[in-house]
Amino acid sequence: MNSNPANTTNPNGSGATGEGVSAAVPAAASPTFSPLYQQIKGLITQSLESGEWKPGEIIPSEVELAARYKVSQGTVRKAIDELAADNLLVRRQGKGTFVATHNEDRAQFRFLRLLADDGAEHPHVSRLLECRRLRASADIARQLDLKPADPVVLIKRLLQFDGEVTVLDEIWLPGAVFRGLTLERLSEYKGPLYAMFETEFGTRMIRATEKIRAVAAEPTVADLLRVPAGFPLLSVERVSYTYGDRPVEVRRGWYVTTGYYYQNDLS
Amino acid sequence: MNSNPANTTNPNGSGATGEGVSAAVPAAASPTFSPLYQQIKGLITQSLESGEWKPGEIIPSEVELAARYKVSQGTVRKAIDELAADNLLVRRQGKGTFVATHNEDRAQFRFLRLLADDGAEHPHVSRLLECRRLRASADIARQLDLKPADPVVLIKRLLQFDGEVTVLDEIWLPGAVFRGLTLERLSEYKGPLYAMFETEFGTRMIRATEKIRAVAAEPTVADLLRVPAGFPLLSVERVSYTYGDRPVEVRRGWYVTTGYYYQNDLS
DNA sequence: TAGTGGTCTAGACCACACG
DNA sequence: GTGTGGTCTAGACCACTAT
Numbered sequence: 269m270n271s272n273p274a275n276t277t278n279p280n281g282s283g284a285t286g287e288g289v290s291a292a293v294p295a296a297a298s299p300t301f302s303p304l305y306q307q308i309k310g311l312i313t314q315s316l317e318s319g320e321w322k323p324g325e326i327i328p329s330e331v332e333l334a335a336r337y338k339v340s341q342g343t344v345r346k347a348i349d350e351l352a353a354d355n356l357l358v359r360r361q362g363k364g365t366f367v368a369t370h371n372e373d374r375a376q377f378r379f380l381r382l383l384a385d386d387g388a389e390h391p392h393v394s395r396l397l398e399c400r401r402l403r404a405s406a407d408i409a410r411q412l413d414l415k416p417a418d419p420v421v422l423i424k425r426l427l428q429f430d431g432e433v434t435v436l437d438e439i440w441l442p443g444a445v446f447r448g449l450t451l452e453r454l455s456e457y458k459g460p461l462y463a464m465f466e467t468e469f470g471t472r473m474i475r476a477t478e479k480i481r482a483v484a485a486e487p488t489v490a491d492l493l494r495v496p497a498g499f500p501l502l503s504v505e506r507v508s509y510t511y512g513d514r515p516v517e518v519r520r521g522w523y524v525t526t527g528y529y530y531q532n533d534l535s
Numbered sequence: 536m537n538s539n540p541a542n543t544t545n546p547n548g549s550g551a552t553g554e555g556v557s558a559a560v561p562a563a564a565s566p567t568f569s570p571l572y573q574q575i576k577g578l579i580t581q582s583l584e585s586g587e588w589k590p591g592e593i594i595p596s597e598v599e600l601a602a603r604y605k606v607s608q609g610t611v612r613k614a615i616d617e618l619a620a621d622n623l624l625v626r627r628q629g630k631g632t633f634v635a636t637h638n639e640d641r642a643q644f645r646f647l648r649l650l651a652d653d654g655a656e657h658p659h660v661s662r663l664l665e666c667r668r669l670r671a672s673a674d675i676a677r678q679l680d681l682k683p684a685d686p687v688v689l690i691k692r693l694l695q696f697d698g699e700v701t702v703l704d705e706i707w708l709p710g711a712v713f714r715g716l717t718l719e720r721l722s723e724y725k726g727p728l729y730a731m732f733e734t735e736f737g738t739r740m741i742r743a744t745e746k747i748r749a750v751a752a753e754p755t756v757a758d759l760l761r762v763p764a765g766f767p768l769l770s771v772e773r774v775s776y777t778y779g780d781r782p783v784e785v786r787r788g789w790y791v792t793t794g795y796y797y798q799n800d801l802s
Numbered sequence: 803t804a805g806t807g808g809t810c811t812a813g814a815c816c817a818c819a820c821g
Numbered sequence: 822g823t824g825t826g827g828t829c830t831a832g833a834c835c836a837c838t839a840t
Contacts, residue, residue, distance in 0.1 A: 362837030481792035482749040482767040500749040500767035525748035629818035
């Protein structure tokens with residue numbers, strides 16, 4: 269690369285044409301500088317998003333990708349390193365690099381960090397209450413980046429830990445993405461919700477933000493969770509994002525934290 | 536390094552004698568294999584822990600460290616990369632690498648993730664209630680890795696956001712480490728608690744774990760927080776760790792989440 | 803034995819900060 | 822300009838997995 273004669277300025281970005289980084293000298297003076305490995309990272313992300321490599325599948329080896337993008341293996345490595353750190357890819361020494369998935373991993377705990385008081389990670393079972401299609405409220409529309417009154421799907425469910433009702437979830441999804449999602453289909457599917465979204469609707473949840481509060485249980489909620497009205501509950505408002513930081517889920521959860529706690533690590 | 540004639544096996548670890556990695560060929564077949572850069576990371580961590588480089592100070596350049604440890608710059612780089620990812624070091628392009636500190640950064644929010652409903656990060660002021668020395672209960676002793684009845688310091692304080700009382704904290708510290716910590720000294724110090732611990736007691740908080748629950752305010756707590764008894768509060772039980780994963784603080788907090796929320800990012 | 807990711811090296815050059 | 826971290830390359834070898 270260093271001997272590339274076409275060594276004019278490389279105002280970045282422009283070099284991402286899909287099948288090889290074009291005018292890509294290591295770097296060049298420019299107000300908006302983006303290193304090569306970041307461009308490679310973008311190209312790989314595109315392939316992930318487009319479904320060229322699906323969750324659980326292996327992606328081409330570093331050597332192959334280096335040849336494909338016409339960069340050194342080290343540059344591909346750095347791109348993959350970051351994608352692995354972002355939980356988009358999983359490296360396995362001796363085997364290859366794989367697209368991360370909600371299906372196999374122990375990715376369960378990653379999005380529901382509820383532990384028993386003894387620190388154990390108990391399994392839970394879901395009990396579906398309803399699944400309706402309706403029009404987005406202004407609030408939900410804003411959070412899902414939709415227009416008000418756009419179609420959305422609303423799911424309500426309970427989670428039981430050791431038979432105890434512990435979590436009530438209300439989940440809003442963009443109707444356009446989740447066509448054909450019915451209560452029946454939900455109840456047929458075995459495994460985590462996010463695994464289903466990924467497998468059945470091609471939408472992979474990448475990251476989420478949560479707003480956590482303590483609230484008093486309202487009568488209807490208290491009823492479902494089998495606690496007295498006014499009982500202190502953990503309120504968890506989550507927005508989940510997929511590729512490109514596009515929001516694809518709003519979730520409002522109420523957790524009974526008697527015997528269980530929400531685990532968080534600050535580092 | 537590859538031409539090192541002393542090319543016997545390197546059962547790792549042994550090569551860390553303080554002033555250069557001794558028998559350190561890139562690697563060697565061995566059941567407990569640890570790469571060179573991990574050993575370098577350990578040596579750097581030792582220098583941080585021993586106070587050779589203090590919080591806020593600059594550490595030697597990558598080239599200098601490479602010479603000191605007799606490895607390539609790339610290997611030092613990888614060690615520093617991880618330490619920076621762990622928030623022990625901070626890299627600044629063109630200037631150097633610095634020891635992280637609770638004094639300057641915006642490290643405030645890192646350990647108190649309370650935001651106003653509008654998402655703004657409001658400043659807060661602390662109002663000290665008391666600072667006593669007493670003997671550790673069995674529970675506190677266990678969490679601080681002390682023997683029961685060992686001396687501990689207990690601090691109680693309130694935090695006000697925009698003048699509103701929002702947080703009540705009870706903080707337990709090992710008495711042996713925090714000698715001479717008095718309410719007067721606490722009240723004199725300007726800035727975050729962790730900054731004081733770092734500056735005045737040489738103890739730097741590296742990471743923490745939190746257990747979060749919703750609880751009903753008990754009368755004494757409710758009084759201090761100016762809410763009715765039974766009011767739903769966020770209960771946050773934190774254990775903080777310093778170098779070597781040694782626990783050095785147990786903190787029990789009660790948060791009023793009216794107008795504020797605890798922000799958490801899942802990724 | 804072959805292929806993959808993981809480590810280590812050495813050298814070149816770029817971007818940034820500061821005198 | 823000088824020094825720092827940041828990027829990129831090329832090549833060697835190690836560790837792990839599968840065949």
